[in-house]
Amino acid sequence: MTTTQRRGARLGDEAMVDALIIGRRIRAIRKQRGLTLESLAQAIERAPSQISALENGHREPKLSQLRRIAEVLAVPLDDLIGGDEPPDERASHEIELERIQRSVGFSSLGLPAVRVGPRLGDDALATIVGLYRKIEQLRDDRQATPEEARRVNAELRTTMRASDNYFEPIDDEAEGLLETLGYAGGPLPQRLTAALAEHLGVTLHYVDDLPQSTRSVLDERNGRIYLPQSVIGSGDSRAAVLQALSSKVLGHTVPADYAEFLRQRVESNYFAGAMLMPRTRSVERLQAAKANKDLAIDDFRDAYAVSYETAAHRFTNLATEFLDLPVHFVKVHESGTIWKAYENDSVCFPTDSLGAIEGQTCCRHWTSRIVFAETDHFSPFAQYTDTPTGTFWCAARVLASSQGRVSVSVGTDFTHARWFRGGNTTSRAVSTCPDENCCRIPPAHLREKWEDQCWPATRPHASLLAALPQGVFPGVDTTDVYEFLERHAPPEPSPTADERNRP
Incomplete structure (x- = not known):
């Protein structure tokens, strides 16, 4: 079995496939070839929206589809699915931002997602990624690992x-x-x-x-x-x-x-x-x-x-x-x-x-x-x-x-x-x-x-292995605290007549 065949055999395994990286490689090579989304889509008999979803990592690529794209782009299949490096720095930042915005940590911030498109400048993209890295660093600093x-x-x-x-x-x-x-x-x-x-x-x-x-x-x-x-x-x-x-x-x-x-x-x-x-x-x-x-x-x-x-x-x-x-x-x-x-x-x-x-x-x-x-x-x-x-x-x-x-x-x-x-x-x-x-x-x-005649079973303390829950106060489940306060908070006072009549 060739290297390409071995990789192709694993394309169904999500752990071995990075749809974001493959999508950015397709986009980079397509642009190098001077092809538009529409022309590539027409060449492989697919809708432009499907190619867009593929390039943005929103769709898991199929091996047969990747082979057809490789033929149209005139590159070996390995150029699309080989290795784990993005094609360039811009693509690296785009991939990182996509992953950030799909994470539970980002969802917990309650912020709107940023569309990762050509109108988002390189500097702005790098700044957004850098800011989120800093947020993650602050979270890690607050998370008390045993060490x-x-x-x-x-x-x-x-x-x-x-x-x-x-x-x-x-x-x-x-x-x-x-x-x-x-x-x-x-x-x-x-x-x-x-x-x-x-x-x-x-x-x-x-x-x-x-x-x-x-x-x-x-x-x-x-x-x-x-x-x-x-x-x-x-x-x-x-x-x-x-x-x-x-x-x-x-x-x-x-x-x-x-x-x-x-x-x-x-x-x-x-x-x-x-x-x-x-x-x-x-x-x-x-x-x-x-x-x-x-x-x-x-x-x-x-x-x-x-x-x-x-x-x-x-x-x-x-x-x-x-x-x-x-x-x-x-x-x-x-x-x-x-x-x-x-x-x-x-x-x-x-x-x-x-x-x-x-x-x-x-x-x-x-x-x-x-x-x-x-x-x-x-x-x-x-x-x-x-x-x-x-x-x-x-x-x-x-x-x-x-x-x-x-x-x-x-x-x-x-x-x-x-x-x-x-x-x-x-x-x-x-x-x-x-x-x-x-x-x-x-x-x-x-x-x-x-000696050599016994085998005691250890009773380790979980706290020796696990980090305290993340949050402003290490070890405290903030959601539990907020729900508790909501249950016990006194009733909000009724608005006065003047407050009700304010425009």
Whole structure:
């Protein structure tokens, strides 16, 4: 079978045929031969409209028809169906624009299609194609692939480390609002959380059909914030409301890329912590505890009626700036996977090639892993761990989550451990990670017995492989959000008599 025969045999396969390229080749050669649409159509006994549809890629070419066209144009059939390159730059742009306007992405823009004809100048054609390429690039920048998410997360952690995880402008904003609301100390009352919403000109609405990809929805048009009904009576509803209000307080705008989206999320959580555990009173309490060598996340948590994780996060915001303590924080799933981490005390967290910590496996000998084996989960577990970068002290607690147990740990280097309750612990371990002989390779007696005798089936997380849905806010299904807002929007006010009578 010849090359032409092999190609011809595949013409029915849409994957192997590019009707747009073949059509542009026919047009280019026809014009080179000085033939009009009508003359070519007459020569192969077809209507001019059929040839036009063929040249524009709107009709799938048949092999018999292509052979007849090749004969009329006096070219080998391979000149029409061989290769995948357009005949010239103009044709390349025309083909790209045709493909763009047939795409789902273009349809979602709601723009009218541009007729790709001879009256469309080369410069205009190139500009239109270039603009759409830029739109696609912006979409790609907003789409958080796992690799992009890890890279951006690593960059954000560098920024947080440079500021010792303390964001003074957000704390200033929170202190000012608390003074305006009349906060008098202790746990933030729920009534003041509601008063903040009123102060910002929004009303709170609890619903049972919030889009699954969201934790809250702010309706700017009607001055409403929607939260899930599950927030009421479970967990800390104050935190959920404060996070929802943060975008108005902090002046967040639509994120330009995933990095800005992630930064805004960190700032929202920081704002909630700053409102729940105000800077001035928190620092006074922590400084007094340090003076007594009795710093404890449990006491900090109890003083403000927040979760242990919230207290641990807030402690890292204030510890270095106001207590002169380098610290680290890590949240680890019971599987050993690190979910969150922060450090400015030189502890050596495992990282991937992009510098990302999240998703890496925590050493089995670290406090964050050993705590799962402890039977007393009422009290925090403290331990010193000797590592390649020094000795570090950690206190950890096991908490429940929707995806299983997690541990939350806060620690510091050996020289600063004396300021913490539990700094006199006798529990000690040695970690030589990232040396794989530390905990990555099974013990010899187990390896000898089970190596080559088992085949575990992995349970991968889909999120490790899939990109977050495209959109302005990564991971959020915008259509779901708009449909939700449409369902819950208050009725439009009836027009007044004057409005009805206006021409």
